[in-house]
Amino acid sequence: MSVSNPTLITFVIYIAAMVLIGFMAYRSTNNLSDYILGGRSLGSVVTALSAGASDMSGWLLMGLPGAIYMSGLSESWIAIGLVVGAYLNWLFVAGRLRVQTEHNGDALTLPDYFASRFEDKSGLLRIISAVVILVFFTIYCASGVVAGARLFESTFGMSYETALWAGAAATIAYTFVGGFLAVSWTDTVQATLMIFALILTPIIVLLATGGVDTTFLAIEAKDPANFDMLKGTSFIGIISLMGWGLGYFGQPHILARFMAADSVKSIANARRISMTWMILCLVGTVAVGFFGIAYFSAHPEVAGPVNENPERVFIELAKLLFNPWIAGVLLSAILAAVMSTLSCQLLVCSSALTEDFYKSFLRKNASQTELVWVGRAMVLLVAVVAIMLASNPDNRVLGLVSYAWAGFGAAFGPVVLISVLWKGMTRNGALSGILVGAITVIVWKHFSLLGLYEIIPGFIFASIAILVVSAMGQGPSKKMVERFEAAENDFKLHH
Template sequence: MGLTTLITFIVYLIAMLAIGVIMYYRTNNLSDYVLGGRSLGPGVAALSAGASDMSGWLLLGLPGAIYATGMSEAWMAVGLAIGAYLNWQFVAKRLRVYTEVSNNSITIPDFLENRFRDKSHILRVLSALVILLFFTFYTSSGMVAGAKLFEASFGLSYQTALWIGAIVVVGYTLLGGFLAVAWTDFIQGLLMFLALIVVPIVALTQMGGWESAVQAVGEIDPTHLNMVQGIGIIAILSSLAWGLGYFGQPHILVRFMALRSAKDVPKARLIGTVWMVLGLYGAIFTGFVGLAFISTQDVSVLSGFGIQVVEENGLQVLADPEKIFIAFSQLLFHPVIAGILLAAILSAIMSTIDSQLLVSSSAVAEDFYKAIFRKKASEVELVWIGRIATVVIALIAVIIAMNPDSSVLDLVSYAWAGFGAAFGPLILLSLFWKGITRNGALVGILVGAVTVIVWGDVLSGGIFDLYELLPGFLFSLIAIVVVSLLGRPDSEIEAEFDQAAKISKEN
């Protein structure tokens, strides 16, 4: 990396830490630390939700998958776009209203306990445990992606790169809590969006236009041009099933809860949907054009940036397809722009890690420490418990990420499935079905989480090659309905449900 690029990159990192310092002085209690005092406007909520959702997967994983296997990987993008829109359409407003009506709940486990009047705390503890389990793996995937970026950009060892990335993200999350996370995610979301629009356009211009890129890819492998050729129904369903995961992702749901008003949801939905669709298109075209570009252009300069190019079947290709965006930033742009583009990749990574760390630390502070051990803990004490938890969880994630051969996509898909199956059906039914009971909620979380763990790791072959999110979601949904029908919620719970439904319709 050149000096100019390095300076640009460092300036960006300092700016993110500065936001953390500024928001430190606006964080006075636990509600501020984990929910920002419900003060987010529609633009910040939408872009921070999108940025925390997409992670390094959008700039590394998806372009790399398209580069390696072609347009058949685009089914995943289709599923995600549909799922994100439906989440904003049906969940956002209702959850914003219901969490405030239900004793001003500030975390998902807090909401579930208040929603079902669970005085035993079992529901809160179980949901918090599931959050900590899957977010540790999810955070680890971001650590791996960050290490790959620093490794390729600075020529550092994998372990050194891993620790540097972890220290930066933990730094501003530790200081500023939710407001720091939301505002850095907003800036990072803008940066990611611009990068995904600019990079494929410049690459296409260098290639001589879209037709030249299509022709080059067709000559390399015609199956790369087709979304259905060479892919079975199980693979398509697995890819589309990613969209179901949105209904259960705590780091996205908390953005809905933090909106300043339910009336902001339509504007936020429009901003978030446009951001996501165009961003996904940019990622797909980056990978597609990347295959044509690397195979037909002189890219020998990449070796100087630690990006390995190898020969396969008479063609030059990237040894690690997930580095195609990094390769383009170094090949096509001025060092200052390259620094900004590399910062965009780090933005994608950090915007997800910070959100996951915050939700995990809030689960420790609010759902374990306060609910079970120190019910009369002061607000300042709870904030510091949250900060300590942030550091501990980050350290565990770093340990998991120590293996340089770790797959970003594998870690993400596992955690995404875990949350989608454990919480997705439960959140939907909690918001829209009066008849759901506490026991139904408990069984649903267990069935969803266990299915994800067993389906992918213990069973294999045939139908078990289906992405574990889909069976996990369906089994959890069925379990909740069946168990809930065996009982009935009390009148107080039903009255609160009616109140939340009424307010939602009025907004």
């Protein structure tokens, strides 16, 4: 172990606390609805923070600060796009989806909601959407496992193989035992840790580099273009970065948080908390990378690891500037970011396998206890596949996070958004939206047309497909329209 004990001790305490929360949640998990959606009992604070934490993975503390450290403020367009996308998602989708899932057969998963909302007797809509979830999320989980392994590897000098299992074991444990409640409660703790780390670190870096004026002069001396938001960008480049925000409408692990809120009344409050948390975190992240430029140009003797891999800028600053005990807490924030996202994704995959395949097609009359245990078994299955994918860190799969985000954003985003806003949408419209969105992303990515991020054409073509196909065929049944209107009235009444 190449690190002083305080860091190791804080990591162990942190992981033990997460697993303990898992066992506390275990006692509140009696049926499948509890395991998959926490029995729809989340208050506004937990809804808000777990939606934030499940979305912001290790990218927030490693990828983004590294990009800013390398290229300056021109990399921050993606943060602007994410804030706009997340806000619109809270505004238009969150409350309505909460009510619509309740009115449509008390749906527990997205495929479940689609099947009930569009009265899909064939099971085609459920199968296709569950397959999309499994394929893209397994890739996503693998990238989370790698991020956790890299953290253990660099902090404790472990071999990659050992770090792989060490990093994944704790997350698998509490997700397996406590299900959705464990994931949401731990997310809340993890979100608190992340914001603490991202507010404290830039302030201490500023003090270490001699205050705001000195820091800005040092950054300018290194390269004046660091301040230029348009440096090295093009119109298409900026649109592509902003386009990340479109992904929010279709991310199953974030939408599950809305479905699990205790009532629509909690949503408006949750939106304010979540957006405040998100903006503070993103500002802190950008500041860490940006002020890091000044710190490491003033201390070139310690800049080696960061110049070798810019994504380590937060890790190195935490180790250099803080007492080892505090550094341990700050580094566990990276682990928190990785674990919070990974646990949500494992659970969404498990619920797709349990609710949408096992219960719907294999065992219609399975008892609740049986379904919960099948759900747990599926968490293990998906985790093992993700670890196998992650076992080769040079694997091309791991470059696919932006691909998975685009896949969900284009395949599900328009379907979810239009399904909660327009009563005229039909089953064939939904099916064509999912297929057109997914296929556009795959084809566009393959030919890398115009250098535009594939989510944008995917989202546009899927939306057009939904509107055109819904308008062409037989309209929605009278019952579908009545359910939609009842849910919409419910939403307006309590919103």
